[in-house]
Amino acid sequence: MPQLGRLVSDLGPDKVLLDRPDRVLYRYDAIAEGAVPLAVVLPQTAEDVARVVRWSNEEGVPLFPRGAASGLSGGAVPTEPGVVVAFTRMRRLRIEAARRLAEVEPGVVTHEISEAARPHGLYYPPDPASYKQSTIGGNLAENAGGPQCFKKGVTGDYVAGLEWVDAEGAVHRSWREAYDAAGLLVGSEGTLALITRAWLRLEPRPRHTRTLMAHFPEVGAAAEAVSRAIADGVVAAKLEFMDAACIRAVEDAFHLGLPTEAAALLLVDTDGDDLEVVEEELERVAAACREAGGAVHRAADAVEAERLWQARRAVSPALGRIHPHRMNEDIVVPRSRLPAVVRRIQELGKAYGLPLAQFGHIGDGNLHPNILFDPKTTPEERVHELAHAIARVALEHGGVLSGEHGIGLTKRAFLAEALDGATLAALHRIKRAFDPGGRFNPGKVLP
Numbered sequence: 001m002p003q004l005g006r007l008v009s010d011l012g013p014d015k016v017l018l019d020r021p022d023r024v025l026y027r028y029d030a031i032a033e034g035a036v037p038l039a040v041v042l043p044q045t046a047e048d049v050a051r052v053v054r055w056s057n058e059e060g061v062p063l064f065p066r067g068a069a070s071g072l073s074g075g076a077v078p079t080e081p082g083v084v085v086a087f088t089r090m091r092r093l094r095i096e097a098a099r100r101l102a103e104v105e106p107g108v109v110t111h112e113i114s115e116a117a118r119p120h121g122l123y124y125p126p127d128p129a130s131y132k133q134s135t136i137g138g139n140l141a142e143n144a145g146g147p148q149c150f151k152k153g154v155t156g157d158y159v160a161g162l163e164w165v166d167a168e169g170a171v172h173r174s175w176r177e178a179y180d181a182a183g184l185l186v187g188s189e190g191t192l193a194l195i196t197r198a199w200l201r202l203e204p205r206p207r208h209t210r211t212l213m214a215h216f217p218e219v220g221a222a223a224e225a226v227s228r229a230i231a232d233g234v235v236a237a238k239l240e241f242m243d244a245a246c247i248r249a250v251e252d253a254f255h256l257g258l259p260t261e262a263a264a265l266l267l268v269d270t271d272g273d274d275l276e277v278v279e280e281e282l283e284r285v286a287a288a289c290r291e292a293g294g295a296v297h298r299a300a301d302a303v304e305a306e307r308l309w310q311a312r313r314a315v316s317p318a319l320g321r322i323h324p325h326r327m328n329e330d331i332v333v334p335r336s337r338l339p340a341v342v343r344r345i346q347e348l349g350k351a352y353g354l355p356l357a358q359f360g361h362i363g364d365g366n367l368h369p370n371i372l373f374d375p376k377t378t379p380e381e382r383v384h385e386l387a388h389a390i391a392r393v394a395l396e397h398g399g400v401l402s403g404e405h406g407i408g409l410t411k412r413a414f415l416a417e418a419l420d421g422a423t424l425a426a427l428h429r430i431k432r433a434f435d436p437g438g439r440f441n442p443g444k445v446l447p
Contacts, residue, residue, distance in 0.1 A: 106137025
């Protein structure tokens with residue numbers, strides 16, 4: 001048995017949870033359930049993390065990094081008894097306005113960065129739908145995106161540098177130069193190192209934003225409108241998609257005035273410092289939507305725009321009210337293939353006889369098909385079969401398995417189909433180089 005008492009003496013009793021009722025709470029994330037950890041560590045500094053890693057090496061115990069556990073791929077759940085390293089107490093945040101940088105520890109909630117930068121006229125663009133729950137550590141682990149990803153990019157595009165603890169328990173700082181270690185660690189899902197600090201780039205807030213909603217009688221028509229708008233050169237700040245199941249779920253739960261007769265809707269923002277350009281770009285989106293058979297409604301003011309975006313952020317909780325169990329996919333496909341892909345996924349849901357909802361960052365080709373099910377009546381094997389079929393649709397259309405939720409545990413088996421043997425072998429060599437003992441988040445990502 002590992003010497004947990006020494007872990008307590010190294011860190012202090014207030015930083016280590018050993019009672020089973022406490023430990024059980026750390027076996028879950030937002031979608032999966034794992035093993036009960038042997039202990040939970042709540043570090044407050046990079047040196048705390050380094051001590052845990054050194055203890056892990058001596059005792060041969062695996063470590064499972066965890067942020068807010070809002071992840072949707074099982075990336076934070078323990079695959080075997082080990083120690084969960086929960087970063088929720090590492091919450092230091094400092095804005096360097098002159099350099100347009102935020103110095104952030106991994107336990108900082110995503111939206112807190114933009115709030116702290118607001119007095120300086122700055123903000124942090126990556127905005128996953130869970131931005132009021134998810135933490136930067138998890139965003140870095142998954143390379144999270146959000147509604148602004150089409151125009152603004154994803155988490156990794158804003159990382160100037162990282163502080164991280166290696167498999168020997170040494171602390172490093174890496175910048176985006178020479179061999180880009182920071183770039184390699186972003187999106188590695190805690191399997192290569194433990195990130196303890198990040199320097200994130202900030203941007204000036206745009207002076208003008210305009211919003212529209214368009215709804216469509218058929219799901220593929222919404223995707224066709226997106227393809228038309230982008231082919232016309234539009235680069236919208238946000239371009240989001242919801243199908244009929246999402247629309248009805250949100251309206252039933254929150255009564256926001258959505259068109260429940262629609263088969264799909266798009267929510268679109270254009271922004272910038274030149275109001276004429278912002279308005280002209282929004283009108284080009286509106287024209288593309290009308291050409292695809294959509295009905296367009298422009299938000300009258302910022303209050304109505306916020307209400308519309310509240311509807312998009314409410315999709316996940318609204319679906320959870322209907323079916324607390326769901327398998328959340330996270331595929332990305334070329335935008336030119338979107339009409340065919342959303343239609344094919346809809347057909348698959350009908351063929352399997354399972355409720356299925358589609359939404360996502362469609363401007364970036366990132367879709368989140370959600371399979372809703374009751375484990376008491378639906379065999380989980382059938383749910384996984386449908387998830388695998390959806391993954392194959394993405395691959396058949398030149399796409400990838402994950403845009404922002406990561407591979408984690410739930411998509412690990414699919415990766416062997418997505419990557420050739422030589423590429424997988426190269427990834428395994430990288431894993432061994434960074435984590436020769438295999439103790440950082442084992443059982444995740446690589447098959």
